[in-house]
Amino acid sequence: MIEKSKAVVLKSLKYSESSIILTLYTQTAGRQTYMVNGVRSAKTKQKAGILQPMFLLDIEAYHKPGREMQRLKEFRLSEIYQSIPFNVVKSTMSIFLAEVLYKALQNIETEPDFFDFIYHSMQYLDSLDEGVANFHLWFLVRGIGSLGYGLQNNQSPVMPWFDLKSGSFVASKPTMPETPNRELSVYLSDFITMDLHQLKTYKISGEMRGRMLETIVRYYNIHIDAMGEIRSLEVMKEVFH
Numbered sequence: 001m002i003e004k005s006k007a008v009v010l011k012s013l014k015y016s017e018s019s020i021i022l023t024l025y026t027q028t029a030g031r032q033t034y035m036v037n038g039v040r041s042a043k044t045k046q047k048a049g050i051l052q053p054m055f056l057l058d059i060e061a062y063h064k065p066g067r068e069m070q071r072l073k074e075f076r077l078s079e080i081y082q083s084i085p086f087n088v089v090k091s092t093m094s095i096f097l098a099e100v101l102y103k104a105l106q107n108i109e110t111e112p113d114f115f116d117f118i119y120h121s122m123q124y125l126d127s128l129d130e131g132v133a134n135f136h137l138w139f140l141v142r143g144i145g146s147l148g149y150g151l152q153n154n155q156s157p158v159m160p161w162f163d164l165k166s167g168s169f170v171a172s173k174p175t176m177p178e179t180p181n182r183e184l185s186v187y188l189s190d191f192i193t194m195d196l197h198q199l200k201t202y203k204i205s206g207e208m209r210g211r212m213l214e215t216i217v218r219y220y221n222i223h224i225d226a227m228g229e230i231r232s233l234e235v236m237k238e239v240f241h
Contacts, residue, residue, distance in 0.1 A: 003028060003063045006078050008118050009055045010102040022051060022072065023102060024059070025118065030110035031102075034061060034072040050077050052085070053098030054122055081126045090125060092239050093136050096232040100140065103227050104147065104220060114146035124196055131199030133209065133240050138199060140216045141191040149223040155189035162188050164219055180215045187212055210237045 007024040015021050015035070022034045039048045050057070060074040084090045101118070121143075125135050141151060152168035159169040162185040164176055169189070173179060180188065187204060191212075194202065204212070213236065221227045 007057045027115045031105040054094040153192040
């Protein structure tokens with residue numbers, strides 16, 4: 001059965017001289033793995049160039065229920081990025097976000113609303129001129145809410161500590177060693193409610209941004225099974241913090 005869908009590129013792996021194994025997050029079927037034959041041949045190598053992390057595609061694929069690997073019939077860009085491929089900051093961020101999503105979505109059922117969140121957020125990143133360095137923090141904080149593990153914004157003077165296990169703010173400092181301090185907890189509270197357009201004016205130091213990223217990734221590891229190590233995390237910290 002041939003199905004059409006929009007999709008986000010999460011990972012590509014060379015399989016032979018001319019083929020790749022491609023993992024996409026699709027609007028209609030969730031995370032799927034595809035064999036793409038002949039895409040790296042001399043005649044089609046230019047087309048392989050659009051299979052970059054977090055690129056947005058329109059696809060046609062042969063889907064068989066229960067099969068671990070599907071076959072991709074056709075693909076094309078759904079949106080043509082104007083800045084992400086040419087901006088080292090945005091492209092590095094895209095690699096990082098694709099790795100997080102690749103691992104976080106392993107056991108997640110199809111979530112059309114979450115797909116829409118990813119799709120429109122990446123469109124916004126492509127258009128963003130100011131506040132780029134904070135985009136990934138906003139994306140991760142808001143995104144995990146769509147997966148059912150949202151952070152509760154109950155922060156107040158009497159609830160100043162963020163508890164990584166409960167995803168909420170509590171009165172007493174949790175015993176977990178990675179517990180964010182009270183200052184970092186305030187920043188987390190800001191990002192829980194922050195509108196995307198506020199990224200342009202929001203101020204946070206590079207050091208605090210790095211600590212916040214580590215805290216958010218730790219939160220993902222606690223609540224999503226099989227997340228494991230995010231290899232691009234150290235690169236992100238060097239580039240943005």
